Amino acid sequence: MADDYQMPKGELMAGKRGIVTGVANHQSIAWGIACQLAAQGAEMAFLHLPGMERRVQPLAESIGVKVVAPMDVTDDASVDAAFSSVKQAFETIDFFVHAIAFANRDELKGSFVDNTTRQGFLRAMDISAFSFVDCARRAAAMMPETGGSIITLTYMGSERAIPNYNTMGVAKAALEAASRYAARDLGPKGIRVNALSPGAMKTLSLAGISGGRAMLAKGRGLSAMKADTSMEGVAGAALWLLSDLGKSTTGELVHVDAGFHIMGFTEDEEEA
Numbered sequence: 001m002a003d004d005y006q007m008p009k010g011e012l013m014a015g016k017r018g019i020v021t022g023v024a025n026h027q028s029i030a031w032g033i034a035c036q037l038a039a040q041g042a043e044m045a046f047l048h049l050p051g052m053e054r055r056v057q058p059l060a061e062s063i064g065v066k067v068v069a070p071m072d073v074t075d076d077a078s079v080d081a082a083f084s085s086v087k088q089a090f091e092t093i094d095f096f097v098h099a100i101a102f103a104n105r106d107e108l109k110g111s112f113v114d115n116t117t118r119q120g121f122l123r124a125m126d127i128s129a130f131s132f133v134d135c136a137r138r139a140a141a142m143m144p145e146t147g148g149s150i151i152t153l154t155y156m157g158s159e160r161a162i163p164n165y166n167t168m169g170v171a172k173a174a175l176e177a178a179s180r181y182a183a184r185d186l187g188p189k190g191i192r193v194n195a196l197s198p199g200a201m202k203t204l205s206l207a208g209i210s211g212g213r214a215m216l217a218k219g220r221g222l223s224a225m226k227a228d229t230s231m232e233g234v235a236g237a238a239l240w241l242l243s244d245l246g247k248s249t250t251g252e253l254v255h256v257d258a259g260f261h262i263m264g265f266t267e268d269e270e271e272a
């Protein structure tokens with residue numbers, strides 16, 4: 001599976017250990033990032049949503065990840081147990097990847113104003129934004145005096161109103177603000193916190209959004225490069241931020257979307 005991607009090999013992560021969350025299958029962004037980190041010598045633990053063992057275990061084994069444990073971020077006991085199992089295996093960690101998001105399908109379509117419920121809003125916020133704060137605190141507590149690096153995954157639906165992204169856009173805006181506050185708190189400890197904002201990619205999460213395919217096609221068509229966002233590009237940006245290459249970068253929101261976020265209108269629209 002790791003060979004699906006052309007991830008540059010090297011030693012940028014040699015001697016570093018960390019946690020990767022959010023691997024659900026071979027299309028997960030977390031999986032692409034994990035493949036790149038493994039190719040650069042990182043040792044990892046995977047914390048996955050309970051019930052995903054059958055899919056996650058073989059992926060983990062294929063890149064030499066030995067620590068694999070369930071973690072439901074809505075359940076404190078589950079998060080406690082997951083972090084304990086990592087502590088037993090690794091005394092300290094150098095990096096943490098947060099790649100977790102969820103909103104009810106009904107909230108990811110049509111009118112934001114009409115379709116957003118209290119329960120759905122809070123659930124999206126809990127899983128997609130609060131879980132980052134909770135995990136960042138626990139991960140930072142496991143990092144050595146020399147510091148560490150934390151990244152989260154967001155999407156431009158936080159900055160602009162994208163059709164159907166709705167509640168998730170609001171949760172991503174909270175997540176991005178949380179990453180800046182965490183960067184401020186943890187900076188003096190040498191811990192860097194950054195958010196990566198890929199363009200639309202074909203994953204399970206995208207399939208949950210009404211018109212997900214259109215998000216892919218529009219993202220490509222409206223991007224500066226007229227190209228899809230590649231897993232290699234996202235994983236490369238993660239490697240930069242998680243390795244010592246990213247030494248002086250923190251509190252940053254890095255778009256990896258083939259230039260989707262910089263565009264005003266297209267040439268077609270200009271002519272109209």
Ligand code: NAD
Pocket residue numbers: 021022023024025027028029030048049052071072073074098099100101102127153154155156197198199200201202203204205206
């Ligand atoms: P994915 O479905 O593969 O990953 C989402 C992960 O969240 C899954 O592994 C799922 O098990 C996990 N998760 C959901 N609820 C959880 C819970 N209660 N406890 C623990 N884990 C839980 O899809 P993905 O696209 O790889 O998503 C990863 C991240 O990237 C998400 O934050 C997503 O919003 C973000 N992102 C995705 C895209 C895209 O187009 N696919 C674009 C930009 C950002």
